[in-house]
Amino acid sequence: MTTDTYDVIVIGGGPAGEVAAQFAIAGSDRTAAIIEAELLGGECSYWACMPSKALLRPIEVATTARNLDGVDVADGIDTAKLLARRDTWTSNYSDAGQRKWAEGIDIDVISGHGRITGDKTVVVTNDGTERTVTARLAVVLGTGSTATVPGPYADLAPWTSRDATGIREVPESIIVVGGGVVACESATWLAALGSTVTMLVRGKVLRTLDDFVGEAVIEGLTTAGVDVRTGVSITSPTRENADDAGIGVSHGGPVTVTVDGEPLTAAEILVAAGRKPAVDGLGLDAIGIDDPSQLSASKPGGHDWLYAVGDVSYGPMLTHWGKYQARLVGQRISAAAQGRTPPPERDDVPVPQAVFTDPQVGSTGLTAREADEKGLRTTVVTQPITAASGIGLLRDDATGTAQLVIDDDDRTLLGATFVGPETGELIHAATIAIVGKVTVDDLWHAVPSYPTGSEIWLRLLEKYFGY
Numbered sequence: 001m002t003t004d005t006y007d008v009i010v011i012g013g014g015p016a017g018e019v020a021a022q023f024a025i026a027g028s029d030r031t032a033a034i035i036e037a038e039l040l041g042g043e044c045s046y047w048a049c050m051p052s053k054a055l056l057r058p059i060e061v062a063t064t065a066r067n068l069d070g071v072d073v074a075d076g077i078d079t080a081k082l083l084a085r086r087d088t089w090t091s092n093y094s095d096a097g098q099r100k101w102a103e104g105i106d107i108d109v110i111s112g113h114g115r116i117t118g119d120k121t122v123v124v125t126n127d128g129t130e131r132t133v134t135a136r137l138a139v140v141l142g143t144g145s146t147a148t149v150p151g152p153y154a155d156l157a158p159w160t161s162r163d164a165t166g167i168r169e170v171p172e173s174i175i176v177v178g179g180g181v182v183a184c185e186s187a188t189w190l191a192a193l194g195s196t197v198t199m200l201v202r203g204k205v206l207r208t209l210d211d212f213v214g215e216a217v218i219e220g221l222t223t224a225g226v227d228v229r230t231g232v233s234i235t236s237p238t239r240e241n242a243d244d245a246g247i248g249v250s251h252g253g254p255v256t257v258t259v260d261g262e263p264l265t266a267a268e269i270l271v272a273a274g275r276k277p278a279v280d281g282l283g284l285d286a287i288g289i290d291d292p293s294q295l296s297a298s299k300p301g302g303h304d305w306l307y308a309v310g311d312v313s314y315g316p317m318l319t320h321w322g323k324y325q326a327r328l329v330g331q332r333i334s335a336a337a338q339g340r341t342p343p344p345e346r347d348d349v350p351v352p353q354a355v356f357t358d359p360q361v362g363s364t365g366l367t368a369r370e371a372d373e374k375g376l377r378t379t380v381v382t383q384p385i386t387a388a389s390g391i392g393l394l395r396d397d398a399t400g401t402a403q404l405v406i407d408d409d410d411r412t413l414l415g416a417t418f419v420g421p422e423t424g425e426l427i428h429a430a431t432i433a434i435v436g437k438v439t440v441d442d443l444w445h446a447v448p449s450y451p452t453g454s455e456i457w458l459r460l461l462e463k464y465f466g467y
């Protein structure tokens, strides 16, 4: 029998929504339902993090092997096997496993599109039928985000990130518009799959990080055969027979754009121009929220029963960040239900990110530029990433830079950025140091094992202390 009232209703079953539901009812007899319009697990599981990293890891290993004396690699990438690996990691685009997980922890999954119609009230539409569900305690929005396709590209049926991660037919050539993470990571696997890739970036590559990061990633992409053009003006995109024929297949005839006055033609175009919170059709106006960016605040629109987690909350669009928000929201809901104070929260938590390009990028906390813009007194220490022999041992062509941003006043770490092989794995140590407010004087006594990549910490601290 279906229940139409739950303690907690979550709209959107991506990683953030799932975790919010889980934490809101954990260890209790409270009830929860997740309303999901597509596949439980969200963008991350089927069209974003999982497929992209499933594609990138074998490419990284093949490139590493080609650059390791003692290994003989004849063929690099097997396209069919690589795409099959992607399909395995996306569970062949089936959410049966995720639904089983939800069932196992007593969360109901309601298929359909959720729309708020009043206080704690949601109407779910599915195949023309409507069902009203109400929440006793809370409604959590976890509807994620959708790719932005700027006006000039809208009529071209361009590829977006779903096509890039869900690639089935490798275009002979492709124009990638954008210089963010989606553009850089997608260009990496598109080139490895044999496409001729031209990246058109109107500003800088990975512009939110310090400049040395984008410069290193451009060098890596160029080595991989990608033509990266920065600071360009892109106008007049046109395409014959534009037709969105499905995810990851050709969307029509050749595409031509004008780049700084010169025409450029390719078989396909990928628009990777950012993402926007998925608020359309969510019914926010029904509860007096005219400006959806209010979802970044606690008690959006003054409603103490309403929460937003993940990409829809107008914050960093990263799975781990959305899941962190969701754990906190779940704890808050749980505490309110039991009439107790929720565990303490913090507003100074650094946002880490790993970019799976070649070279990889790991960053957390403040960049040097951000610290400067905040007017903080800092010391910025850099070292070549290969100053740690453990990194040099990973591959013969290892290059990159490590940087710490240190607060001159309290001698704690404000931020760290590591560029180089497998640096995504190095960054959590920096996150721990920032969250723990560990001083550089204490870090000096954190001895890294020899010869691991973590010795980069020692090289940076030696430089800081003048050795």
Ligand SMILES: Cc1cc2nc3c(=O)[nH]c(=O)nc-3n(C[C@H](O)[C@H](O)[C@H](O)COP(=O)(O)OP(=O)(O)OC[C@H]3O[C@@H](n4cnc5c(N)ncnc54)[C@H](O)[C@@H]3O)c2cc1C
Residues within 6 Å of the ligand: 011, 012, 013, 014, 015, 016, 017, 035, 036, 037, 038, 039, 040, 041, 042, 043, 044, 045, 047, 048, 049, 050, 052, 053, 112, 113, 114, 115, 142, 143, 144, 145, 161, 165, 182, 278, 281, 282, 309, 310, 311, 312, 316, 317, 318, 319, 320, 321, 322
């Ligand atoms: C190509 C790509 C690669 C990425 N790689 C990484 C990575 O490596 N690491 C990382 O941390 N982040 C990565 N991201 C970002 C990451 O995918 C998002 O931050 C994450 O998916 C956000 O999770 P979410 O739960 O907020 O939303 P989503 O994962 O977008 O899920 C939202 C869910 O809500 C559903 N929904 C929306 N509206 C409604 C409605 N009205 N009713 C019912 N259901 C609804 C959707 O169908 C969807 O299932 C990547 C993004 C892209 C595009």
Ligand SMILES: NC(=O)c1ccc[n+]([C@@H]2O[C@H](COP(=O)([O-])OP(=O)(O)OC[C@H]3O[C@@H](n4cnc5c(N)ncnc54)[C@H](O)[C@@H]3O)[C@@H](O)[C@H]2O)c1
Residues within 6 Å of the ligand: 150, 177, 178, 179, 180, 181, 182, 183, 185, 201, 202, 203, 204, 206, 234, 272, 273, 274, 275, 316, 317, 318, 353, 354, 355, 356
């Ligand atoms: N490894 C990871 O953690 C990972 C991987 C992929 C995506 N993500 C997340 O997904 C989100 C979306 O990524 P993204 O790369 O799409 O967005 P982004 O905002 O990082 O980059 C967008 C890029 O498009 C360009 N752009 C915007 N409008 C344009 C226009 N009209 N014409 C030409 N260029 C234009 C911008 O200058 C920028 O270079 C980000 O928040 C990112 O962190 C994370």
